[in-house]
Amino acid sequence: MEVLLFTAFVIGASRGLGSALVEELLQRPDSRVIAGCRRLGASDDLDRLRKEHGDRLTEMRVDYADEASIARAGSACAELFHHLDLLVNCGAISTAEGLPAEASAGPVAELDGAALRTLFQTNVVGPVLACKTMLPLLRRAEAPVILNLSSIRASATEAQAGSIGYSVTKAAFNMASRKLAAEVRAEGIAVVSLHPGWMKTRMGGEAAPLYTSDVASDVMRTIHPRAMELTGRFVDTSGADVAW
Numbered sequence: 001m002e003v004l005l006f007t008a009f010v011i012g013a014s015r016g017l018g019s020a021l022v023e024e025l026l027q028r029p030d031s032r033v034i035a036g037c038r039r040l041g042a043s044d045d046l047d048r049l050r051k052e053h054g055d056r057l058t059e060m061r062v063d064y065a066d067e068a069s070i071a072r073a074g075s076a077c078a079e080l081f082h083h084l085d086l087l088v089n090c091g092a093i094s095t096a097e098g099l100p101a102e103a104s105a106g107p108v109a110e111l112d113g114a115a116l117r118t119l120f121q122t123n124v125v126g127p128v129l130a131c132k133t134m135l136p137l138l139r140r141a142e143a144p145v146i147l148n149l150s151s152i153r154a155s156a157t158e159a160q161a162g163s164i165g166y167s168v169t170k171a172a173f174n175m176a177s178r179k180l181a182a183e184v185r186a187e188g189i190a191v192v193s194l195h196p197g198w199m200k201t202r203m204g205g206e207a208a209p210l211y212t213s214d215v216a217s218d219v220m221r222t223i224h225p226r227a228m229e230l231t232g233r234f235v236d237t238s239g240a241d242v243a244w
């Protein structure tokens with residue numbers, strides 16, 4: 001009979017906060033982690049973690065822009081694992097590859113439909129479909145959690161000019177998380193939108209004050225004991241509310 005390990009699936013795990021969350025989760029001796037990434041075998045971070053943790057780490061191809069890859073990952077997980085304790089939607093883009101930053105960020109006069117649609121697919125449609133696909137396995141866990149990475153840029157209260165596509169898509173994803181939280185609350189499934197803070201990553205840049213390893217441990221310390229208290233909310237890494 002299968003040993004019931006704490007099973008987590010992190011999508012957008014190749015680098016940045018995603019790989020730091022994988023590393024943090026692997027610190028739990030009872031865990032196994034599935035790292036969802038667009039290109040298998042292309043992440044130095046995951047290569048190093050696989051050497052350290054062996055088969056407690058599984059890589060699966062998940063590209064939010066390729067809906068069939070989400071469905072395939074769902075089927076593979078259902079075959080391999082009894083349940084899923086945690087789904088983390090961490091992958092996101094702030095600009096569309098191959099197009100000027102202004103095409104998605106603005107000013108408004110520079111916006112481009114194709115760039116905005118790319119951001120919607122990657123930051124909203126893909127992660128929402130990942131939630132849908134993984135729900136049956138999450139339902140089989142004792143205290144399942146969906147952690148959706150958001151951003152202060154999603155806040156209408158804090159809105160400033162710029163980052164239009166990123167802000168709009170993260171705000172839309174916040175609403176999707178809140179809707180899903182309301183739908184599954186009675187089943188004991190928590191859904192949390194979390195702003196991780198400004199981090200040194202490819203997206204955040206070198207000037208950012210926060211290290212992903214610190215953020216990853218803060219996130220896990222906050223989420224795990226308090227998931228049902230935080231469900232349906234938009235919070236920072238300490239669990240404090242961020243203005244919608």
Ligand SMILES: NC(=O)c1ccc[n+]([C@@H]2O[C@H](COP(=O)([O-])OP(=O)(O)OC[C@H]3O[C@@H](n4cnc5c(N)ncnc54)[C@H](OP(=O)(O)O)[C@@H]3O)[C@@H](O)[C@H]2O)c1
Pocket residue numbers: 011012013014015016017018037038039062063064065089090091092093122126149150151152195196197198199200201202203204205208
């Ligand atoms: N950095 C910050 O200061 C900051 C602030 C607020 C919120 N956030 C949020 O925190 C999360 C992590 O950000 P980060 O700074 O770690 O970003 P990052 O360093 O740019 O990493 C982004 C990750 O998303 C993956 N990704 C991109 N497109 C994808 C797709 N189509 N399907 C699946 N995965 C995809 C990337 O994979 P590849 O390696 O294949 O490109 C990479 O693993 C994001 O949701 C972001 O919006 C970040």
